[in-house]
Amino acid sequence: MEPMKEVAAARNRWKEELGRNKTVSRAATSWGHELDVVYGPDDLDHIDYVRDIGFPGMFPFTRGVHPSMYRGRLWTMRQYAGFGTPEETNSHFKYLLEQGQMGLSVAFDLPTQIGYDSDDPLVEDEVGRVGVAVDSLRDMELIFEGIPLGAITTSFTINPTAAIILAMYLAVGEKQGVSPERIGGTLQNDILKEYMARGTQIFPLRPSLRLTGDIVEYCTGLVPRMNTISICGYHMREAGCGLVNEVVYCLLDAMVYVEEALKRGIPIDRFAPRLSFLLGCGMNLFEEVAKFRATRRLWSKILKERFGAKNSQSMKFRVFSGSLGSVFAAQEPLNNIVRGTLETLVAVMAGCQSIHTTSFDEAYDLPTEQSVQIALRTQQIIAYETDAASVADPMGGSYFLEYLTGKIEKEVEREMARIEEKGGLLKALEEGAIQRDIARQAFEAEQKIQSGEKVLVGVNRFVSGQKPYEGVLHQAGGGVLEKQLTRLKQVKAQRNNDRVRRALEAVRTAACQETNLMAPILSAVREYATVGEICATLKGVFGQYREVGF
């Protein structure tokens, strides 16, 4: 290492040279921290390589969560997509499995996510629209018809109704003769971010946390291969919060869940290895890669120092990254292919475990087959035509990157401490402080675009005056509602309604006590009780969430 005195002297000589430039433009990070013109070893003087950066797969995991990173296994290319009917979903899954994909991802329609059956008059426009409609176990059986649950893993983007969907998946496994300990996958099951940004919450905060804890407790014992929560920062970021806050909210949420599990006496090292994460990837290459590195470092320290984890598996911030659609433009949408490429490159350079590339027509509708294919090809081209995946943490050692990694870590720590001093995350959420803060940041971000301070090419700069996009858009499939209504009627007619009634009563009783809800929900699901019926039962005990005023 160059003696710092010499570096400092050289920097001073450089500063003099720089001073002779008439104009040196200003640059700042997205959170407003002024950037120097160049970074060097003198900016990293305080860094100890082994302590702060280390090697991949080793504490503090700055350089990645696995020792071999992509040389051991490439990231999973997991494109989130939804299909209307369970039969269509089943065909699509079979096609994907034939193509060699081993991980399935299920997107559910909004009624299923929010606890309504397809025959609820409130939801008729939404049945099967943004994902598959699931009302009862029958639908889940159809989705996985002919697909061996013991040979695949499935990711479920489901939150307040996660317990019901998990129960259905387990019940399908039972019918296939696959025992729960062979069932693997991921449940999103991150209810806190729903209140902050995503909006599918049903029950008030505290009972929802209890339900989450029930799932973690149940799976830790009986479904050990299930990743129980995918703790998200991504949605708050898309809702408008900045890069630093994305990490802050994600980690604070994670700590609430950890505490919920610890409260039940589950040792940290038993459940923490099954927590996973979801962050966005934006276009500021260096900030974003630094964000992931800083977050890995922060999480591992939190688990080790705050929660006393001993197992290094507990300390790994395994992350799925979705490329941010909120920075895409409606004007000149083909430019979004470029944006998606940059964001995907970020996720790869940052060492994410799985990646979703947002399609270019995001501003208009759900993606078409063509736009999804381009998104997938983006990942494949980066994987196989570039050297981005050749070594672990390829940007590590960049003076700028290591500087930013340290800076972000400090900013996140400071903001987390501020929220904790004010009473913690749950209090801030109950009071609406977090929601207001996200909205404020969203407004400020929009002001900057409207004023031109933040450039959006094709929108507020280099505007071509092109006609609005006239390309092919997604066509919603017809007949989904009718099919679901017919099936739902059949299921209700064929099941034993007495047993359903008793099973729902058992769910209600468990909800009123402190007993784990998973077992009674599983019993109800086996009797073909519906999503709506189980949720109505829980609502009867827990009540409904009342949104804080805006």
Add this chain to the structure above:
Amino acid sequence: MEAGKRKIRVLLAKPGLDGHDRGAKVVGMLLRNAGMEVVYTGLRQSIDQIVTAAVQEDVDVIALSILSGVHISLCRKLLTKLEENRMRELPVIVGGVIPPKDIEALKAMGVAEVFPVHSTFDQILGFFKERFDTVPATP
């Protein structure tokens, strides 16, 4: 704003099940900064709830935020309900994820104006200025 003239009252509504409220909140803040009274319904409003709120809050405009692709059917239902309640004069504007081909269809149905993604602040405020003949304060 002229002295004595009451503030424009806007009902900002999220109909249907879609939970994405970033756009609604940004527009809400824009309108408030411009001197209007904004009543935000929150998420998951039925058409009936929106119409009831419009009456109870005595609003001048109903502003819908829709991102889940159900804009055609929801607007049709709302406009029909307003017609049934003899509230057809009340302008309805829609913002969100609206494909260009649907904009004309919505207007033909009776939607007063459509503000797809990245409509400008000026365009949105311009609607109110034209409609209500006031000059909103610059946000």
